[in-house]
Amino acid sequence: MIDTNTFLSIGFAIVANFTNQVPIPRDSVPQTTNDLRSYIVGSPYRPVFLSLVDKRGAHFSIRDGAVESYESPRSYFQSRGNLDLARYMGNPRLDSNAVATLAAKTIERLAKGSNPLANVTPLVRRAKGKVAGKEIPFYRFTWRLPSDISTYGYAAQLEIDARSGEVTSLDLYDPAFFDAASAKYVSDTVYRPEPKPKVQVPLPSRDRFRIPTTNEVRAGIASWLTLCTKLNLNPGSDTEVSRVDWDRSYVYTNLSISSTKPVCQIHLKNGTRFECVDSVAVSHFCDDACFIDFWDDRPSDEWRRFDGKVARKWQDLAKELERRLTKQLALPEKLISSFPPAVSLAGADYGAQGLARCVVRWHVQSEDARLVGSGIEPRGALAAEFDLQSGAVKWIGFYDPALIATLTQTLSAPP
DSSP states (O other): OBOHHHHHHHHHHHHHHHHHHSOOOGGGOOOSGGGEEEEEEOOTTOSSEEEEEETTSOEEEEETTEEEEEEOTTOSTTSTTOOOGGGTOSOOSSOHHHHHHHHHHHHHHHOSSSOTTTTOOOEEEEOOSEETTEEOOEEEEEEOOTTOOOTTSSSEEEEEETTTTEEEEEEEOSGGGSOHHHHHHHHHHHBOOOOOOSSOOOOOSOTTSBOOOHHHHHHHHHHHHHHHHHHTOOOOSOOSGGGBOGGGOEEEOOTTTOSSSOEEEEEBTTSOEEEEETTEEEEEEOTTOSSSSSGGGOOGGGGGGGBOOOOSOHHHHHHHHHHHHHHTSOOOHHHHHTSOEEEOSTTTTTTGGGBOEEEEEEOOHHHHHHHTTSSOOOOOSEEEEEETTTOOEEEEEEOOHHHHHHHHHHHSSOO
16 A cells, blocks of 8 residues: 555655756646646556646656656647647757757766766757747757667657757656665655455556556457458457557557547557557557657668568559548548548658658648648558558558547447
């Protein structure tokens, strides 16, 4: 059992210490429960865990005696597509060198012992282009270690607003950033373990999100298999509940898919995955999909497995998929035709050096207009990765609310 009041008090102290080391907006720092919009104490698989959401939008996650992640409502890269670009425009106070120095010093201060990232060159991204002649001066730094096998895919990530020098988001997943002494004190002070259940469920990788129930997974698999059958997708060999990778499956909020219901992402042990909204499958990813996860950071030698002869035109494959969407899934032909397909930035150089994969997005004109000059590619109404040699669909995702509503009617019943 957790002593909630004591844990919250310790949590506020950990956050205060964190904000003394990291330049973040002072008006985003909760000091008492009166400042909180919500909080989560513990999880089924990590009882000494604390999540604090400030009324002004800041979010702190605490584990192992330290802040694991921080997100400001002013974050550009964590905006999840709800962009009011005017909020992010302005003249930078720090140049790129000063921002890089600030990022490195912040990471160094937060390491509890030796800094494992001291000699690691981070991947640097920034918002591209200008809007109304003004820059969007936000930078994101990602540090990865050769030995990093974390599900999150990196050891640390940090975002800086160069207009103010403030850190607007931060993730620390390497153990070097956790505080063993503080974690022991917290555990000894606030936690009294309950008797272990007889049946042990595998430890989930993403402890900030709940694990789906068996019934949710069973219903999701039924809908997913129906989707695969109707669209001639390859579900792979793992199609039973017994083959679910529980460590990587979770329920979370994804506003680009649904603003009203949580999204359930289910991973199979062979690497296939899919997502559901209210037990209705809205995406499918084959285990050999190319343009997923951190595809743009893939080493050059790993791209060779996606080589092939470009034997099919993406335009023909897109039309073929549209036909299956209207005939097999009963998606309105008028609705589909309102979204023009185009090759995505992902895989736009298909055919170069043998690459036989590309992504096609069916674009929403209003979304395109809103994101012009932002450096962010519109997600579109739906998107799919094609193998241009075999013609197979390697992944597909539905994002338009009207398309998802029709899917709900078609896929809600088991096949």
